[in-house]
Amino acid sequence: MPSERPVNPRFAEDVHFDLVAQGPSRYRTRTDKPVRYFTVVDKEGGAALGYVWASDEDDAAAWVPRNAAGGRALAEGGHWHARLQEAKERGILPSQALAEMLSNTEGNRGRALPGSLTDAPNADAVKALARADQ
16 A cells, blocks of 8 residues: 655645846857957066957957966956946947957956957857967
């Protein structure tokens, strides 16, 4: 004779879900569309720390740390992420955010390299550059 398990009385209770406010708006961090990007270099010695890319087509932009730059690149990312976040909250296009960053080049440990703005076929190409260049 199979034993019956008692049914939990909580199953009979009403369930209510409260909507949580949406977090801050952000640019998408992936795109397969063409992007523009610039290089961020270390203020001490000028080594590349990473890249900031953007694409208006997908409303996307992000910081990509250069693997070979290690912890300095990861630490520098917070500054560029914050600038992208602030630009998105103001409602400007990713390309406008890049232009602003290039007109005010200073970061924490790094700075945007003047004249480094260039094109890539997509965000993955910039990510591959960050992984590959040693």
